[in-house]
Amino acid sequence: MEKAPQGDGGAQNPSPAPAKGLRGHPWLTLFAVAVGVMMVALDGTIVAIANPAIQHDLGATLDQLQWITNGYLLALAVALITAGKLGDRFGHRQTFLIGIAGFAAASGAIGLSDSIAFVIGFRVLQGLFGALLMPAALGLLRATFPAEKLNMAIGIWGMVIGASTAGGPILGGFLVEHVSWQSVFFINVPVGVIALVFGLVILKDHRAENAPRSFDVLGILLLSGAMGSLIWGIIQAGADWGWASGNTWGCLLSAMLLFGVFAYWETKVKEPLIPMAMFRSVPLSAGVVLMVLMAFAFMGGLFFVTFYLQGVQGLGPIDAGLHLLPLTAMMIVSSPLAGALITKFGPRIPLVGGMVCTAAAMFGMITLSEGTGTFAMSLWFALLGLGLAPVMVGATEVIVGNAPLELSGVAGGLQQAAMQVGGALGTAVLGAVMSSKVSSDFAENWTAAGVPGEPAPGLEQAAEFGMVPQELAQAPGMTPDMLDRIGGVIHDTFLDGMGLAFTVAGVVAAVAAGVAVFTKRGENAEAGAGGAHI
Structure with a gap:
């Protein structure tokens, strides 16, 4: 398999000189960038648990709620590679700090918004600033850590992203239930200030020697x-x-x-913007496709799980978040194990096994119903976390390790862009699958339930969320029996759509397992063993 050309600057990368004091210290650098990366990764999923509250407060439609997620993910995806080039050209420290400040400011603006249009608009802005700091973080790690410790640092970096992505719904549930949906965004302001202070004190500037001079x-x-x-x-x-x-x-x-x-x-x-020669490396190309497919299944499926827990199961936001604890806990626990396995055996076997587990979890979640107990839900959520961990940790190594060294910012941006594109596509495609299924099944389920008359406007839309409108109980002539029947129609129709969406997600995850067969550790990732490259 042919590798992408290494270029003049890609043949050697001497280990950085030992840092004196705080600035440029490898482990302190890892801590500083982890705080910023955690904030961005959290915001990819923390909003999912707040969606029902946003929908109720601002009267958003399903496609508007999708754009709250997709506007953010799409802005990240579009800007990440360009942001990686900016870091390579002007310095990763500068782009990281600008990204932190802008992300925190945009988060505060979202919390102050009183219309869905402003929420979506500031989410796009939030995504653009988030794009500045994600590849810069990886560039800072590669410039700071000696070759023999870089794999460990990237593994911890990937673990932070995975744990933050999975932990978003739990933190979001606590904030939505005890404070407000706006607090999901306001919390980024103090976290951003902390990350900015640490960044100013600790991070050392780094610019790639062969970085592009134009854009x-x-x-x-x-x-x-x-x-x-x-x-x-x-x-x-x-x-x-x-x-x-x-x-x-x-x-x-x-x-x-x-x-x-x-x-x-x-x-x-x-x-x-993206040197096509990079994709001569089959493992790198496979890693990018794998990230897209993994994020498609995970983020697209998670969008509906939160509505299932709060709508069909009738849980509050914090209880819904706690029900996802097996997913979060399994990712946190298994990420270091996945890193160790990848270091010892290479990424191929752990990545294939991870996507097989992810596919099994998606197919298993098709069985979720109104009567599903906590144990059965926890089983599938834990299996999903077990499957995702190797991919979150290993895909970075596959993509960055198989890229030319002078394109480290581009490779870091490409890895994250693949994840954001996959998440946006998953939310959009599975949302479309859900809407189509609800539209085709609602009238039939209404008739089968023996509910007289035509459904009131808005009930079919309620079925897309799986949530019975609170005002329905006060409708003229509404009896408890009729309310139960209509609630059953809404829940059954939602479950029909969710089941089809999880079927699609499971198939995508199975395809991803096949793609993972073509991954392998690259020369840059093998530096820790051989010392020749980073």
Whole structure:
């Protein structure tokens, strides 16, 4: 298998000189960047548990709630690779600190917003600033740690991302129930201040010697347009347009055309946004695809789990978060184990095994119903955490380790961009699957339940969330029996849609297990053993 060319600056990377004092100390650097990365990773999932409260408070529709997540993930995905280049060119410390400050400010603005449009808009801004600090964090680690300890540092870095991603719903549940949904965003302000102070005191500037001197503006526009068209078309297909609509197909075909033009342009421009030569490495390409598919299944599925717990199971936000504790705990416990296995045996076997477990968990969650007990739910959530941990830890090593050293910022951005694109696609596609299934099954379930008359406006939308409207009990002529029947229709229809969504997620995870077969440790990742490269 051919590797991407290493270039002049990629052949050797001497270990950094030992740090004197606080600035540039490897383990303190790891701590400083972990605080910032934790904040961004949390925000990828912490909002999921707050979605029902946001929907009730601001009257959001399903597609608007999807854009609260997708606007953030899409902005991250589009900007990450460019942000990686900015770090390589102007210094990872500077871009990291700007990202921290902007992310905290955007978070505070979201908490002060009183309309869904402002929430979505500031979430996009939040994602753009988050993109600045994610690849910069990885660049700082690679510049600070000696070769023999870099694998361990990247493993801890990946563990922080995995644990933060999984821990979002628990922290979110506590904040939503005891404070407000706005506090989910306000909490980033003090955390951001702490990260900024540590960053100013501890982080040491680093710039890649062979970093690009110009930026591929057209490439940025083409990639942004392609991703935006793809996500927008999928969301609108499930929400308003339908899959047979000319608008839907126009968006999807535009996305494919823009992706094609982007790929062609990247082979012609002098300093491309994404050097296509990187993808000559089969393991690197497999790692990128694996991240997309893993995030598709995980983030897309998690979007519905929170509504299932609060709507169908009738749990409060904090109880819903606690029910996801097996997922979080298993990721935290198994991440170090996964790191050790990957270090000893290489990434292929742990990654394949992880995605098999993830697929099994997704197929298992198809069985979730109104009567499912805590033990059965915990079993599937724990299996999902066990499966995700190796991928969260190992994919970074696969992608960055198989990339040229002078493109470390780009590789770090590519790894995170793949995760954000997968999450946005998963939320959009599975949301569209859910909406289509609800639309096709609601009327049939209404008739089968023996409910007289036509359903009131808004009840079909309630079935997309699995939540019986509180005001339904006060409707004229509503009896307890009728309320139970209508509640049953809403819950059954939601479970039909969720079951189909988890089926799709399970198939995607199974495909990801096949893709993981093509991964392997790269030369840069093997530096700890051989000392030749980082």
